[in-house]
Amino acid sequence: MGLKDDLLRGIYNYGFEKPSAIQQRAVMPIINGRDVIAQAQSGTGKTSMIALTVCQVVDTASREVQALILSPTRELASQTEKVIRTIGDFMNIQAHACIGGKSVGEDIRKLENGVHVVSGTPGRVCDMIKRRTLRTRAIKLLILDESDEMLSRGFKDQIYDVYRHLPPELQVCLISATLPHEILEMTSKFMTDPIRILVKRDELTLEGIKQFFVAVEREEWKFDTLCDLYDTLTITQAVIFCNTKRKVSSLTMLIG
Structure with a gap:
């Protein structure tokens, strides 16, 4: 170049x-x-x-x-x-x-x-x-x-x-x-x-990045699903995105 x-x-x-x-x-x-x-x-x-x-x-x-x-x-x-x-x-x-x-x-x-x-x-x-x-x-x-x-x-x-x-x-x-x-x-x-x-x-995903999704039918099941992912996978660092500030706050308290 x-x-x-x-x-x-x-x-x-x-x-x-x-x-x-x-x-x-x-x-x-x-x-x-x-x-x-x-x-x-x-x-x-x-x-x-x-x-x-x-x-x-x-x-x-x-x-x-x-x-x-x-x-x-x-x-x-x-x-x-x-x-x-x-x-x-x-x-x-x-x-x-x-x-x-x-x-x-x-x-x-x-x-x-x-x-x-x-x-x-x-x-x-x-x-x-x-x-x-x-x-x-x-x-x-x-x-x-x-x-x-x-x-x-x-x-x-x-x-x-x-x-x-x-x-x-x-x-x-x-x-x-x-x-x-x-x-x-x-x-x-x-x-x-x-x-x-x-x-x-x-071609949207950068090489080396894999994408998955989990279809969760009910809102109240999401936190348990997240915990299951952490129990199943080896995750050293992660960024979790939520669609509202309120969800970010409540998730922070639950994880806390």
């Missing part, structure tokens, strides 16, 4: 051995300056794909923002920023997460000190641009991550606002699980002759 040596060190240090399907297909077109529409869901390695392409195109000699990533949630924006800093550690890549819920003063201080990459939510990024704290003149790459989710959360106007403040010679990469009409409308306005990449459903 012709990646920078220090970037390769960061990639191997992060634990990568073999690129996923989305990484194999999307990295080179983005590095070569093409606009890209990547239809991919979570679990495809898209966040690390974003990180390594951003680290490759950034010029670390310039302490200006050169890449901007917009995400629908604070958690995803923060995760992306952390992966960029980890993979770009040997390159001394400076990245910052511009997200709501954090101090505006901290954002201002970080941006004034100079960063190469900003990962954020549309609302906070738009605010920082309008405050003239986030200077956009050197931005050459805009990545819209989980674009369909951003539109479903009502960020359309803010995305367009951000785009209007960016340089005319801009490379755009759009990542979305689905491509509804609003997404296609956005691509026609933001992009020039984009390459479209589709990751098929049978």
Whole structure:
């Protein structure tokens, strides 16, 4: 792929051995300056794909923002920023997460000190641009991550606002699980002759990960089923997702 040596060190240090399907297909077109529409869901390695392409195109000699990533949630924006800093550690890549819920003063201080990459939510990024704290003149790459989710959360106007403040010679990469009409409308306005990449459903799971499901008919049986899994399998570490905060709290107490 012709990646920078220090970037390769960061990639191997992060634990990568073999690129996923989305990484194999999307990295080179983005590095070569093409606009890209990547239809991919979570679990495809898209966040690390974003990180390594951003680290490759950034010029670390310039302490200006050169890449901007917009995400629908604070958690995803923060995760992306952390992966960029980890993979770009040997390159001394400076990245910052511009997200709501954090101090505006901290954002201002970080941006004034100079960063190469900003990962954020549309609302906070738009605010920082309008405050003239986030200077956009050197931005050459805009990545819209989980674009369909951003539109479903009502960020359309803010995305367009951000785009209007960016340089005319801009490379755009759009990542979305689905491509509804609003997404296609956005691509026609933001992009020039984009390459479209589709990751098929049978390629969604990263190599080495196995997926199983247990059909539990009644809510009150779920905890016992979870306990049975722990009794049956050797689980050293696990992340358990629940669909409400209340369930997280009650499960924590039960496990506690």
